[in-house]
Amino acid sequence: MDKVYNHKEIEEKIYKEWEEKRYFKPEINPNGKPYTIILPPPNANGALHFGHAMFTVEDILIRYHRMKGDAALWLPGTDHAGIETQFVFERKLKLEGKSRLDYDQETFYKMIWGYVEEHRGGIQNQLRKLGFSLDWSREKYTLDPAVIKLVYKTFKRMFDEGIAYRDYRLVNYCTRDGTSFSDLEVKQVEQKDPLYYLKYGPFVLATVRPETKFGDTAVAVNPNDKRYQKWIGREIEVEGLLGKFKLKVIADDVIDPNFGTGVAKVTPSIDMKDFEIGKRHNLPLKLIVGFDGKLTDIAGPYAGLYVKEARKKVVQDLQKKGLIEKIDDNYIHTIATCYKCGMTLEPLPKEQWFVKVKPLAQRAIEVVKKGEIKITPRNFENTYFQWLENLRDWNISRQIVWGIRIPAWRNKKTGEWVVTEGDIPSGNEWEQDTDTFDTWFSSGQWPYITLLTTKPGDFEKFYPTSVMETGYDILKAWVSRMMMMGIYATGKVPFRDIVLHGLVNDPYGKKMSKSKGNVVNPLELVEQYGADAVRFALMYGNATGNDQSLSYPKLDAARKFTNKLWNIGRFINMKRIYDLRFTIYDSRDELLKHAIHEKDREMVKRVEKLAKEITKDIDNYNFNFAAEKLYDFIWHMFADKYIEDVKTRIDENSCLVLTTLYLILLKLLHPFMPFVTEEIYKRLGGQESIMISKWPK
RNA sequence: GGCCGAUUGGCUCAGUUGGUUAGAGCGCUUCAUUCACAUUGAAGAGGUCGGAGGUUCGAAUCCUCCAUCGGCCACCA
Numbered sequence: 001m002d003k004v005y006n007h008k009e010i011e012e013k014i015y016k017e018w019e020e021k022r023y024f025k026p027e028i029n030p031n032g033k034p035y036t037i038i039l040p041p042p043n044a045n046g047a048l049h050f051g052h053a054m055f056t057v058e059d060i061l062i063r064y065h066r067m068k069g070d071a072a073l074w075l076p077g078t079d080h081a082g083i084e085t086q087f088v089f090e091r092k093l094k095l096e097g098k099s100r101l102d103y104d105q106e107t108f109y110k111m112i113w114g115y116v117e118e119h120r121g122g123i124q125n126q127l128r129k130l131g132f133s134l135d136w137s138r139e140k141y142t143l144d145p146a147v148i149k150l151v152y153k154t155f156k157r158m159f160d161e162g163i164a165y166r167d168y169r170l171v172n173y174c175t176r177d178g179t180s181f182s183d184l185e186v187k188q189v190e191q192k193d194p195l196y197y198l199k200y201g202p203f204v205l206a207t208v209r210p211e212t213k214f215g216d217t218a219v220a221v222n223p224n225d226k227r228y229q230k231w232i233g234r235e236i237e238v239e240g241l242l243g244k245f246k247l248k249v250i251a252d253d254v255i256d257p258n259f260g261t262g263v264a265k266v267t268p269s270i271d272m273k274d275f276e277i278g279k280r281h282n283l284p285l286k287l288i289v290g291f292d293g294k295l296t297d298i299a300g301p302y303a304g305l306y307v308k309e310a311r312k313k314v315v316q317d318l319q320k321k322g323l324i325e326k327i328d329d330n331y332i333h334t335i336a337t338c339y340k341c342g343m344t345l346e347p348l349p350k351e352q353w354f355v356k357v358k359p360l361a362q363r364a365i366e367v368v369k370k371g372e373i374k375i376t377p378r379n380f381e382n383t384y385f386q387w388l389e390n391l392r393d394w395n396i397s398r399q400i401v402w403g404i405r406i407p408a409w410r411n412k413k414t415g416e417w418v419v420t421e422g423d424i425p426s427g428n429e430w431e432q433d434t435d436t437f438d439t440w441f442s443s444g445q446w447p448y449i450t451l452l453t454t455k456p457g458d459f460e461k462f463y464p465t466s467v468m469e470t471g472y473d474i475l476k477a478w479v480s481r482m483m484m485m486g487i488y489a490t491g492k493v494p495f496r497d498i499v500l501h502g503l504v505n506d507p508y509g510k511k512m513s514k515s516k517g518n519v520v521n522p523l524e525l526v527e528q529y530g531a532d533a534v535r536f537a538l539m540y541g542n543a544t545g546n547d548q549s550l551s552y553p554k555l556d557a558a559r560k561f562t563n564k565l566w567n568i569g570r571f572i573n574m575k576r577i578y579d580l581r582f583t584i585y586d587s588r589d590e591l592l593k594h595a596i597h598e599k600d601r602e603m604v605k606r607v608e609k610l611a612k613e614i615t616k617d618i619d620n621y622n623f624n625f626a627a628e629k630l631y632d633f634i635w636h637m638f639a640d641k642y643i644e645d646v647k648t649r650i651d652e653n654s655c656l657v658l659t660t661l662y663l664i665l666l667k668l669l670h671p672f673m674p675f676v677t678e679e680i681y682k683r684l685g686g687q688e689s690i691m692i693s694k695w696p697k
Numbered sequence: 698g699g700c701c702g703a704u705u706g707g708c709u710c711a712g713u714u715g716g717u718u719a720g721a722g723c724g725c726u727u728c729a730u731u732c733a734c735a736u737u738g739a740a741g742a743g744g745u746c747g748g749a750g751g752u753u754c755g756a757a758u759c760c761u762c763c764a765u766c767g768g769c770c771a772c773c774a
Contacts, residue, residue, distance in 0.1 A: 004735065170772090188771075195774090207774060220774090256773050264774045272772035334771080347772080379701060383769070386700060390771080476769085507709090509767095541710050541721065546702085547768090551709055553723040563734065571733030617713080625713060628721070640738070647732090 001573055001683060005566035007530030011675045015128055023691055024133045026071040026462075035070040036465040037062055038447050038495075039134060040478070044078035044141060045085045045116045048126035050504035050512060050550070051471050053522040056535040056672075057501055057544075057623060058469045059132045063671035064618050065466075066133070067695035073462055074133060075450055077140040078123065080116070082403035082439040083179070087340055089115055089402070105401045105434060112402045113143075126523055131531045131674045133691070138454040142442050143404070146453040151442045152407045152422045154489050159408075159419040163356050163488070164396070166408075166417055170275045170347040171395050174338040175293030179399040180350060182438055183392060184477055187339040195331035196315065197260070199323045201236040201247070203228075206260025208331065209270070210318060211310040213240065214299045215288025216247060218266040220277060223251035225262050241317050242300045250281050272347050289346050307346070352397040353406060353435070360484035361388040367483070367493050375498045376621045377545035380472055387476045388484075396438045403436030444481030447494040465495045472500040472545060499621050502547040504538070509549045520550055532673035533558035539627040539672060561631060562676045565666075568639055569680035572659050575650055591660055594653045603642050606633075607661050611696040614668045623672075630669050638665060659684055664696045 018024065026034070037058050042048075058074060066072040089112050090100055100108055120141075127134060140147060158164035171180040193208045203219065219236065221228040231249045238245055254273055255264055268278030268285045278285060290296050295310050297303045302310045318324045336345040365388050367373050368381060375381045397406065408419045409430040418425050424432075442449075447468070451459040464486075468479060479498060486494030505511055506518040513519065525534050536558040542548040588608075595601045610633055617626035638661070646654050663686055670677040670690050681690040 001733090003733085183772095205774080209774080254773080259773055267774090271774070273774075274772090276772080333773085336772090382700065386770070392772095473769090503768095509709095543711070543713095546710090549709070551722085553709075557722050560734090560736095564737090567734035567737095569733085574733065620713075622713060624711065628711070632721080639734090643733085644738085 001566070001570040003567075003570070005563045005676060007532065007562065007675065008527075010679050011129070011131070011531055014675050014678050015131060018133065018689070018691060019128075019136070021689070023066075023689060024074070024135045025137060026073040026135065028692060029066065029069050029071045032069045032071040034462050034466075035062070035065040035072045036451075036462040037074050037467050037469060038450055038465055039074060039076045040468075040470045040474075041077040041079040041140075041142065041443065041446065042123050042127075043081040043084055044120050044123070045081065045088065046119075046123060048123060048130075048522055050520065050522055052123075052127065053130060053534060053538060054471065054501045054504065055127075055132065055469070056130065056538055057499065057621075058467075059130075059535075059674070060539070060618065060623060060671040061467060061469070062133055063674065063691060064695065066691065067667065067670070067693060069694070071461075073135055073138070073458075075138050075140070075454070076124070076127065076134040076136060077446070077450055078120065078142070079439065079443055080142045080403060082398060082400055082436060083177075083185075083340065084439075085116060086112060086400045086402035087177070100401075109401045129523055129526050129531060130535065133674070138450075138458070140450045140453060142439075142446075144453065147442070147449050148404050149422060150449045150452060151404055151437065151445060152420070154445060154485070155407065155437075155441075156419050156421050158355065158488075163359070164353060164419075165356065166351060166353055168349060168351045169354075170269075170272055171350050171352055172336055172345045173291065173348040173350065174341065174343050174345055175289075175291060176341050176343045177338060178291075180352060180395060180397065181338070181345070182395050182440075185339055186336045186345060188334045189337045190332060190334050192330065192332050193335075195260070195328040196318075197325040197327070198265075198318065199239075199325055200263070200265065201238040202231070203236070203263045204261050204325050205263040205265055206328070207265055208333065209267075209311070210324075211295065211299075211302065211307060211314045212267045212270050212288050213265060213314075214242070214295070214302070215267045215269050215286045216265045217268060217278065217283040217286055218248050218250050218281065220250050220252050220255050220264045220266050221262060222255040222257040223253065225255075225257040227257075227262065239321075239323065241302075241314065241321065241323075248283075250277070250283075252277050252280065269349055270347060275347070275349070285349060287349065289348065291348060291350075293346065307344075352395050353408070353433075355394040355396055355441075357391045357394050357484065360488050361391050361480075363487050364388055364480060364483035367487070373483075373493055373496060373498060375500070377500065377543075380475055380498075380500055380545070384475060384480060388480055394438075396441045397433075397435040398438055399435055401434075401436065403439060404442055405436050406433045408433045440477055440481050441485075443478060444485040445489060447482060447486055448490050463490065463494075464492050467497045467499055468495040469499040469501065471503060473503065475500060497621075500545050502542070502545055505547060505549045507550050507552065525555060529555050529559045530562060530675070532562050532676045535674075536561065536627060536631075536672055539623045540631065541628065542624055544621050544623060561635070562673065564635055564639065565669075565673075565676055565680060568634070568643065568662060569684060571643065572655075572662060572684060575647075575655060576659070591657065595657045596653050597649065599642070599645055600654055600657045603638075603661060604657065606637065607664055608697075611664065611668055615695070618671070627672055630665070630672070634665055634669070638662070666690060667693055667696050 062072045062074040172186050173180050195206050195208055196210050197204050197206050232251045235246050235248050266274045266277050268275045268283055269287045270289055286298055287296050294304050294306055295302050338345055407422050408417055409425050409432050410417050412429045412431055447465050448463055451463050482494050533555055537554045595604050614626045646658050666677040666681050678690045
């Protein structure tokens with residue numbers, strides 16, 4: 001053995017061997033009880049980032065359960081990531097001076113497909129470099145035909161049962177990206193805008209959007225507001241930029257008498273609340289902002305102007321006509337913006353597909369409240385409940401082409417809609433919806449769809465899965481969707497436990513992002529420190545679910561630890577008095593026969609106690625406890641104290657105990673540091689592979 | 698406005714459902730060492746656990762209030 005552990009020579013070789021020997025497949029323990037984790041599918045087009053390195057948690061669980069004899073399945077897959085991917089591709093097109101509008105839907109889809117295919121596979125190899133024991137033979141992709149088929153099937157069932165429906169209502173629309181978003185994808189941003197107090201017939205009312213007044217169809221007050229009682233139900237005449245016009249005064253509870261003057265203009269085509277008011281009072285809907293982000297024809301001379309310019313001009317003209325009473329320049333409010341491009345989103349009326357979430361959310365809440373599913377760390381349960389309880393119906397249509405096209409057809413003559421499981425309805429009067437599903441609609445079905453499309457019997461055997469482990473940042477977007485859809489589609493919960501890990505920030509505690517330029521590629525660290533060290537550093541000293549900052553000193557400490565492990569092995573190798581080909585460590589009695597010296601017996605007990613603690617810590621998802629204990633024990637107890645002592649009195653028996661105990665420690669450490677433990681294990685005469693050896697009791 | 702975190706030695710963080718002198722890594726001080734360890738070992742300095750109350754025999758740990766920072770959520774124009 002060399003003096004220094006060199007991960008570069010070892011990691012790749014070992015991973016290859018594991019894969020060749022099919023150790024990653026659950027069939028390695030054919031009679032074990034199933035233990036399943038579905039890997040949160042990374043973007044097929046993406047590269048590894050630190051969120052992925054945190055999947056170390058899943059590898060620890062899988063390796064641990066595999067060693068315990070379970071039929072452990074860790075199922076990999078990739079996601080087509082609709083909007084994300086299409087936007088990346090469009091940005092690339094833009095550099096070439098082209099846009100998506102230059103192509104028809106089918107061509108554009110094929111182009112993105114080709115682009116993704118070029119990059120697919122990259123992420124898989126990166127996950128390999130981290131030592132992840134994924135069953136690659138079961139890998140899935142969200143655009144596999146069999147997967148799409150099942151997504152269709154769920155949608156059809158939802159449609160038949162009235163859970164999925166089509167409706168005309170306001171959706172969050174980005175006029176730059178040309179698509180609608182679900183409420184979840186909206187980024188609320190606080191900003192300061194002038195609040196204009198407009199003279200409005202007999203009233204003065206406050207608004208931040210005077211340019212939309214051409215779309216007003218009523219004026220509203222609170223029914224209990226004494227100031228305006230006499231006006232309710234009457235029609236008022238308003239002097240406007242386009243001349244005089246008439247509006248009805250209505251009373252509605254949502255109007256806050258304390259805001260502004262207590263009078264609000266109602267513009268149902270541009271405001272969620274106004275839209276609801278409009279529905280309650282049967283108000284007409286006048287489209288004032290178009291899907292191109294410009295004012296429509298009803299704005300007269302302002303038609304064709306983008307919202308921002310229009311506001312400027314309208315305000316100028318209103319001022320000229322003396323129609324603005326005052327302007328509050330310190331008004332702070334939150335506006336909805338596009339999480340992709342930052343553009344202010346317009347709520348616009350559009351016919352879309354929605355999923356009725358109330359009944360689904362109800363059950364998703366129940367199973368957690370009843371304790372059928374446990375969320376770790378516990379405090380995320382609050383967030384989960386709060387979100388599911390306030391959920392509005394889910395807009396699942398996206399006006400993008402990269403995704404699973406919605407299998408719904410409209411009758412050109414009658415306007416009737418039919419939904420199929422992908423078949424084209426007979427007759428030529430049908431045209432398919434051009435929209436695609438929200439990516440989360442398909443990934444929300446991931447646990448059962450993957451298992452139903454891998455190998456026959458997989459679903460029956462491995463579903464419900466054991467643990468869903470992922471970053472807390474997608475608890476709502478993804479985990480809760482899987483809960484709702486999993487329960488709906490299979491009648492069973494999709495997983496037994498939810499475990500959430502924190503984010504990895506840059507060394508200064510700032511979130512890593514491309515725009516900030518502070519992104520660290522985990523693979524570079526793997527190259528430099530070794531996968532074992534990177535994995536260990538991420539687990540050590542960080543409580544489950546807490547964010548952490550990338551720490552180079554910690555990485556260095558972890559790397560030194562691998563070297564320490566190596567040198568303990570090296571020492572034992574050098575002192576080995578006779579060839580140790582034994583499996584004796586599976587038998588406590590045998591081991592104790594050789595543990596003659598008092599200190600040897602004591603150490604056997606200490607290691608046994610440690611094994612129990614590590615087992616408990618992993619079972620409880622306290623990976624930091626386990627990592628810290630192993631580090632501390634191996635270094636400061638086993639090496640500093642025990643080995644120093646054995647050194648002075650080494651004989652056959654003590655050497656055997658020393659070696660045996662070390663192999664046990666390596667096993668306990670193996671889920672955390674798979675490569676170095678495997679290499680040492682083999683060098684010290686361990687049979688076959690540490691990853692399929694028995695977990696110490 | 699609501700919810701959830703965080704606040705522990707110079708830095709980065711643990712602290713396992715309240716219990717003897719509060720831990721680790723890095724850094725720092727002193728000594729030893731090429732005898733498994735591009736090093737490592739031994740010893741040590743350094744914290745009134747954000748603030749103020751309270752519960753308790755006992756609190757970094759539970760309760761209340763406050764302060765600072767961060768995150769998530771919310772259709773008051």
